[in-house]
Amino acid sequence: MGMKLSEQFQRFAKYECENSSKLYEVLSYQIAEDAELLDIVTTIPTGQPKPNLLFAIVHYLLFEKDESLKNYYPTFSDHLLPAEEAFLPFKQFVLKHEQSLNELFQTKLVQTNEVRRCAYLYPMFAEIYEEHKQPLALVEIGTSAGLQLGVDQYNYLYNGEISVTNSKTPVIISSENIGTPLPNAIYTTPKVKTRIGVDLNPIDLKDENELRWLQALIWPEHHERRELLKEAANVVTQLHLQLVRGDGIAKLEDLCELIPEGEMIVVFHTHVANQIPMEGRQQLVEKLSKISTKRPLYHCYNNMYDPNLHQDYIYDGEIIEKRMMENTDGHARWFNWAK
Structure with a gap:
């Protein structure tokens, strides 16, 4: 077990943290060499990305604890101590709070809610609305806290110059379109009538602890993402969302049955399907085809x-590919629009 786990932390440091989080990069390399910490991490349930969960839970606990480890986290300190020296305080913190960590390992899930992905969803939805002139019914599978269901309420800035104003909220999502x-449809706010989000474990943004958990999942250096999350959470808590607990594929037909005629159904999911077994993905396609009849x-x-x-576009059982976009950044800092 030890070998494979230490490799996970090395890979995490190199392929995920490099140029994104100095703190997590340094800590990951050192955790990979530390038998005591690796042993604690083995209690994380299978299926959860272990480095992500460990770091998020430590971050989460730091929000409410007054500990010297905070001095290494850009989240909490303007007078940062060097990341290279963070390992010992990090290890002491983990050992001191081992019991809390073990409890949280069993209950918390890595559920990132990247609001910025609305940057590429928005033009698709705006175009669908323009083409069909019908209010949209958005159904998101793996919705987490439902932030993407507020897609029509946010403002956008593309390539630093193309500005789209949909609301008076302070949320401005910026992204580069490299395609x-x-x-032109982006300049007309699409009408959204129904917003349904399904998740095995939906997050209630009105619950302070759950919002803090989402904040903790964001890496310490990513201030802008944390700000955006906070602002978007304020918008979404004002909307009428139906958050449904359960398996989105299993519930899909029943949910679509409830959507009034005259609304155009848009089923969407981002960075979720890779966690669905292949037979589940096939089921999803079959159900969508069936609904489309x-x-x-x-x-x-x-x-x-x-x-x-x-x-x-799925019509009468037939799937018509409208567009396919390559080379899109996982956090949607850029995307590649295709006509």
Whole structure:
């Protein structure tokens, strides 16, 4: 077990933290060499990315504890101590709070809610609305806290110059489009009537602890993402969302049955399908095809069969690929719009 686990931390340091989080990069390399800490981490349930969960839980506990470890975290300190010296205080903190960590390992899940992904969903949804002139019914599988269901309420800035104002909220999502020019449809706010999010473990943004958990999942250096999360949470808590606990694929047909005629259904999910077994993905496609024999719908997604972003129109059982976008950043700092 030890070998494989230490490799996980080395890979995490190199492929995920490098140029993104100096603190986590330094700590990961050192945890990989520390038998005592690796032993604690073995209690994390299978299926959860262990480095992510360990760091998020320590971060989460630090929000409410007055400990010297905070001095190494950009989240809490403007007078940072060097990341290279953080390992010993980190280890002491983990050993001191081992019991809390073990309890949280069993109950917390890595559920990132990257609001910025709305940057590429928004032009798709705006275009669908313009084409069909019907209010949209958004159904998100793996919705987490439902932040992406507020897609029409946010403002956008593309390539530092294309500005889209949909609301008076302070939320401005900026991203670079490295593909073909965006459609004019983006300047008309799409009407959204129904917002349904399904998740095995939906997060209630009105619950302070749950919001803190989402904040803790964001890496210490990423201030801008934390700010955006806070602002978007304020918007989404004002909207009428239906958050449904359970398996999105199993519940899909029943949920679509409840959507009034005259609304265009858009089923979407980002960075979720890779966690669904292949037979589950096939079931999803079969269910969407079946629903489409009663009414047409859209399916917008990535990570089903490849990392690309897809937009399919499904009508009478037939899947028509509307667009496919390659080379999109996982945090949506850039995307590649395709006509």
